Amino acid sequence: MTTPVPQGKAPRRWLARLSAISDMFAFPLRTSHYVELVNPLWTTHRMHARVVDVWDETRDARTVTLKPGANWRLHRPGQHIRVGIPVDGRHYTRTYTISSPPERDDGCFTITVKKIDGGRLSHHIVRNLKVGDFIPVGLPQGEFYLPDASPVQPLFITAGSGITPAMSMVRSLIAQERLPDTVHIHYAPHEFDTIFGRELRRLDETQPHYHLHEVHTRQAPADENHFTEAQLERLCPDWRERDCYACGPPALLAALERTWDAAGLTQRLHIERFRADFAPIPDDAVGGRVRFADSDLDVDADGETNLLRVAEDAGLNPPHGCRMGICHTCNTTLTAGCVRDLRSGDFINEPGAIVQVCVCAAAGDCELAL
Amino acid sequence: MSTKRPLPVDLTDEQIDEFGREMDAIYYETLESRGEKDRLYILRLIRTQRSMALLGRLVIYASLFLLPAWGHALAGWPSTLIVMALGVILLGLAKILENMEIAHNVLHAQWDWMKDPEIQSNTWEWDTMSPSDRWMHSHNVVHHTWTNVLEKDLDVGYGIMRVTPHQPWKPAYLLQPVYFVLLMLLFEEGVALHEQALIDVAERKKKPKEILPLMKHIGRKVWGQVRKDYIMWPGLAALVALPISLVVPESPLIVFLLVAGANFVANIMRNIWAFVIIFCGHFPAGVYHFTQEQTEGESRGQWYLRQLLGSANITGGPLFHVMSGNLSHQIEHHLFPDLCSNRYPEVAPRVKALADRYGLPYNSAPLWRQFGTTWLNNLRLSLPGGTTPPEPARA
Numbered sequence: 128m129t130t131p132v133p134q135g136k137a138p139r140r141w142l143a144r145l146s147a148i149s150d151m152f153a154f155p156l157r158t159s160h161y162v163e164l165v166n167p168l169w170t171t172h173r174m175h176a177r178v179v180d181v182w183d184e185t186r187d188a189r190t191v192t193l194k195p196g197a198n199w200r201l202h203r204p205g206q207h208i209r210v211g212i213p214v215d216g217r218h219y220t221r222t223y224t225i226s227s228p229p230e231r232d233d234g235c236f237t238i239t240v241k242k243i244d245g246g247r248l249s250h251h252i253v254r255n256l257k258v259g260d261f262i263p264v265g266l267p268q269g270e271f272y273l274p275d276a277s278p279v280q281p282l283f284i285t286a287g288s289g290i291t292p293a294m295s296m297v298r299s300l301i302a303q304e305r306l307p308d309t310v311h312i313h314y315a316p317h318e319f320d321t322i323f324g325r326e327l328r329r330l331d332e333t334q335p336h337y338h339l340h341e342v343h344t345r346q347a348p349a350d351e352n353h354f355t356e357a358q359l360e361r362l363c364p365d366w367r368e369r370d371c372y373a374c375g376p377p378a379l380l381a382a383l384e385r386t387w388d389a390a391g392l393t394q395r396l397h398i399e400r401f402r403a404d405f406a407p408i409p410d411d412a413v414g415g416r417v418r419f420a421d422s423d424l425d426v427d428a429d430g431e432t433n434l435l436r437v438a439e440d441a442g443l444n445p446p447h448g449c450r451m452g453i454c455h456t457c458n459t460t461l462t463a464g465c466v467r468d469l470r471s472g473d474f475i476n477e478p479g480a481i482v483q484v485c486v487c488a489a490a491g492d493c494e495l496a497l
Numbered sequence: 498m499s500t501k502r503p504l505p506v507d508l509t510d511e512q513i514d515e516f517g518r519e520m521d522a523i524y525y526e527t528l529e530s531r532g533e534k535d536r537l538y539i540l541r542l543i544r545t546q547r548s549m550a551l552l553g554r555l556v557i558y559a560s561l562f563l564l565p566a567w568g569h570a571l572a573g574w575p576s577t578l579i580v581m582a583l584g585v586i587l588l589g590l591a592k593i594l595e596n597m598e599i600a601h602n603v604l605h606a607q608w609d610w611m612k613d614p615e616i617q618s619n620t621w622e623w624d625t626m627s628p629s630d631r632w633m634h635s636h637n638v639v640h641h642t643w644t645n646v647l648e649k650d651l652d653v654g655y656g657i658m659r660v661t662p663h664q665p666w667k668p669a670y671l672l673q674p675v676y677f678v679l680l681m682l683l684f685e686e687g688v689a690l691h692e693q694a695l696i697d698v699a700e701r702k703k704k705p706k707e708i709l710p711l712m713k714h715i716g717r718k719v720w721g722q723v724r725k726d727y728i729m730w731p732g733l734a735a736l737v738a739l740p741i742s743l744v745v746p747e748s749p750l751i752v753f754l755l756v757a758g759a760n761f762v763a764n765i766m767r768n769i770w771a772f773v774i775i776f777c778g779h780f781p782a783g784v785y786h787f788t789q790e791q792t793e794g795e796s797r798g799q800w801y802l803r804q805l806l807g808s809a810n811i812t813g814g815p816l817f818h819v820m821s822g823n824l825s826h827q828i829e830h831h832l833f834p835d836l837c838s839n840r841y842p843e844v845a846p847r848v849k850a851l852a853d854r855y856g857l858p859y860n861s862a863p864l865w866r867q868f869g870t871t872w873l874n875n876l877r878l879s880l881p882g883g884t885t886p887p888e889p890a891r892a
Contacts, residue, residue, distance in 0.1 A: 151729045154721040155622035161551055164544060173615065211614075216536035218612040263614075444609050444617065 167261045168196035176264045178256055179235060184322045188241040188288060189253045190226065194234060195264060201229045202236065202267030204295035205399070209265035210238065214251050220450070221248045224291040225267060228299035239322060241288035271399040279370040280307050282363055284383060286314035286375030290322050292399055293372060301334065308336045310363045314375065316345045354382045367392060374399040412467065415492040419443060420462055422497060433469060434484040438497055445497050450485045457484045464493025504802055505785060505888035508855060516855055517798025523847050524833050527840050536611055538839045546594040553588030557581055557759045558734060566747035585759045589766035595624045596771060597822025598838060604633050607837040626689035628718040635691055641834050645779060645786045645807035652779065653786065655680065655687070656696055660874065661786040662883035673879045684768035689715055726764065731756035773868055778827035781809045782870035783860045783886050804831035805852060806890055810861035818842060828859065858892050
């Protein structure tokens, strides 16, 4: 079977040849490195976005409007991007969901970031990022989006800044004028502290198919301030017929999983996790001797510290991105021994397996091709 | 143990250990304080350097519009050459900055702590014929570990010169003043071919076939450099000159040769400057050399001591330090090779004070003195004999 060559490939190839020739003028760099001097958005060797607007949603959440550079690919509502931000001279990468719909016509997109206590990067974005700053970004990725064709009736269950993917989806469906009957249960601490609160309430009033139920966790009575099945039955009696898209803290997602599991409807529950949800570490978890084969280095590691950290503490500098098991930048071949995936608690012990070192810890001795 | 020749100092082992601990303290304290300011320094420097390189090349192009054949009021050889010289200087300075203050230090992993994916020692490729990874081996591993140890450090005389009386004399050294000048002019090529493997082939320890992959690897990098400076940039100028030559009587070949020549001069400029600074690092008068047995079972303190005694600083202003890639702080660079270079000026007084306190020499002098004694040493040691620095070393 031959794959059909997509149209528009020919000019691409011609462009690639031209850029290969122009790169000869810039050797050992690329032309793009010099183009960057004029406008960082024109580069092709890495992608930048320029901050064009900042808007405070609540006292500790901010929406940042970004203008992406060349080679940007439109996102699907619900997808996230990696953002690199230097803090104290050090480069960190975090993942944020795009909160704007892809239908925006100015070529920009927004991320909405809530300042986490003790979170270095979120603090920097919410407090220090200025209009005109350039930040490195990655392409949109992620599996959490609405299917294109099938007419689903969505139920969104979101909490706090978990609103962002749902917001992108709802905005997109409205922009396309094909919003199906939608129920949205959103948890936020207070009425005034709700990200996108005013927009959500306005949609609830103006959009006949959109039904919002806000739960204010600091105001509601104790039995009503968190997710329960009784609450779900009351707010959305037909939840069993709906496709649920949920995003929020691990405790909420775990409760949802239990409920949908008990109803035998796990395939109808779609979950986006913010932080890698680590499985509890068993008391008998043992570390071991970690061998970084390519660097010819042996170090001792415990059963809890992720191997990326172990490698960095040993003076290595492996490639990495999100540090939470999402982006696969840190993928490394396990050549021997056993490691444990900190998210699931599963052991990986096949030689040749690809492991994400940022979310794996040693489980006994192991050897990595690092 | 008793038969081992000690380092040329009159310090007890305990004092040397203490010296090492104090050095460590300076090192870790400075590492801790790295931050946003250092990041801005390297980013601005890279921006400046790339702008200078581009501007230099464009000024060289611009000078072609002043060729006598244009016939306008400003046209003429003097104005062409003056503007071209300006472009050459800009390009040469850009190459110097790239090689010395940026690439040399990035390849020392001085900026890896930022975790900036663009500025990493394992991915940086520099604007010279030597491939980064090869140079990192011969420099970071061999030279920085075995600094000034005879028969271990390839940089001691680079295999062709006698830089210390410890090296036995042979007649070939009579010609070393000639090698000195040749290496100065062809430093870029010299660094690219600075490989133990080549010596092994010359001594018939390896077959030429064995080093073929290595030579191909180096060859690809050399070709990239040659293609850029001597084909692409002059070629583009000649290509544009071709249709213009129908109107303006100027041969495209002359244009090609002028641009290629300008690039050549910029490269030579970089070669000479890099050679002068680098030779002042380990070969002026008063620098110590060591034998392999002296380094056996070396402690951290002894290693620091050897770096201090085996290196020499050059005094000068801030601009001079940047242009020399802070190799004018060769002592600090050898003590703390992975500390980011913009911090060397600030640790230098502390290192000097420490050396003074232990009565150790701290070899620091202006460029003319350091390079002058390097040159005199070279002449003197081309003949048998020669004098070694006083032992034990005292300030």
